[in-house]
Amino acid sequence: MPSDARLLMVDKAAVEAVLQPDQVMTAVREAFVLHSKREGRVFPVVREALSTGGIFGIKSGDVASQGLLGFKAAGFWPSNRQVGGEPHQATIMLIDPATGRPTCIIDGNAITTVRTGAAGALGLQNLARQDSTRVCVFGSGVQASIQLEFALRVLPALSEVGYVTPQRTRDDAFEARFQDRCKLVCATDPDAAVAASDVVITATPGGGALFDAQAVKPGTHLNCVGADTRGKRELPPGLLARARLFVDDREQATQIGETQWAPTTHCDELGDVFTGHITVNRKPDDITIFDMTGLALQDLTVARLIHERASATGLGASIAWPW
Template sequence: MPSDARLLLLDKNHVEALLLPDDVLQAVREAFLLHSQGEGRVFPVVREPLATGGVFGIKSGDVQAQGLLGFKAAGFWPNNRQLGGEPHQATIMLIDPATGRPVCILDGNAVTTMRTGAAGGLGLQQLARADSTRLCLFGTGVQARVQLSFALRLLPALAKVRYVTVDGKRDAAFEAEFAHHCEISPARDRNAAVSESDIVITATPGGGALFEPQSVQPGTHLNCVGADTKGKRELPQGLLERVRLFVDDQEQARQIGETQWAPDTPCIELGDLLTDKARVDRHPTDITVFDMTGLALQDLTVARLLHQRAGAAGIGSSIPWSW
């Protein structure tokens, strides 16, 4: 048996240095294509509450034709805020499918953040009206920031952003980050902000409905990020019955996404739009929703990209991992 096998470790700093938005966008697009074409498999999701107050999950999958196999162990630990840490924690492992040996372990926080932002951007490209100029954003945290970044990157017509915070207060640091790219200010009334917007992005912990259903006007598109566990939601009851619904994975969305609250709602997977398996002739008055629960394949295609790039650049810590 070989005794010279090695394992590459990529920490937070390594990962953040290697991540580039355009490359992540392409890797996430590939993940959607693989999923739609049946070449990439998504295994059943683990998502369980812990006695510590956290939520632990595993997302895994493979692409047999590409020799890609792995998983992400991740979750949400709200008490981390009291320790000065990030509540979301994630670690990704790539595995050699021929031997079961781990080949790379990498910090998954930045990967999760950016691949989710890229998925949201692809949803906007496919589903939002081309003339959209006004956006309402719920949240100002890490995920809200990356969702807005990709929205502004991919929809240059966006000019006006209203954001909603949990306490209703202004977030000066958040505004400063985007002030050079759009007109941005806090929403005085969340329902009015939704009503006046072409695009609504919800990026909160998913603790409950964020606005009244009647505030959503014909023609609006919504990207929903926060519902990723049983019992979570951001959309009000009754809204999904009025919309054209799109998801990343139908079964996963029914289990842990917004779709858990209306599991019989007809839906289309976003990857099927990218592969032309499905077509959407969007009418100006359609309300569209992209219910995002996150695909393991997105983590794996981005992680593979980072693994390859780190190997070529000699970045990371390579340690013996004998058989």
């Protein structure tokens, strides 16, 4: 009854206690499949600059057959660093589609981080050469770290990592996290690092091209994370035309992803690989790119997982929410 309604609130610590990489990959893969079959809807993205210097966005969608409805309010506030805070902020709300009432509010930062890492892993599993041994990572922050974590999980042959920071200097925390799992080198020449790699991962704020297009050798796969807003880019001009391009959502990628810089480039949606609508048939010299802008359905399927696990284990705080 309305008077008995309750709202579950799941904070960061509870989310991190529940998240398991394999389960997140399963949930994210389901989101790709739902999108490919058009059984899940992705609503238009809101992504706007604020007078405070932050960027605010909303990603939302639903899966009618599962009674799944919700949104993620998120963005980037660089000034948070000045007070020791995380610049990326995200909150997810699940809503009862029958009544419009919220059922669960979840700290979205950890979900965003891990679901993006899982999406990158699915891209690597299906698009990269499985004998890849060397990876170049642009960035050494939260997203660069999770992308490398998942890359090492799904590409067992990876053993050498060249990482590039904005200052071209070592990141001790990044190296400590991975030092027992691979050989790490802080690269000072981005073009040389790209040319020496089988896989390239770009996970930066998207302030401009990170390397020269000619540095990308045949057979390379690129996972591109940082372009998620109009005007952002990480890839150099001309590279998309040389590659086979995959996206999570075609329309979204042409609006806010790398694909915005060459919107007429043919691209395939990764979910169509999972449903068999397309096949990759990768040739040894193919250059492949996965332009990752993030699907609302990924947030929702992972949030549903959190909601179910938290409810079953007593994590989170359940409060009265009568109407």
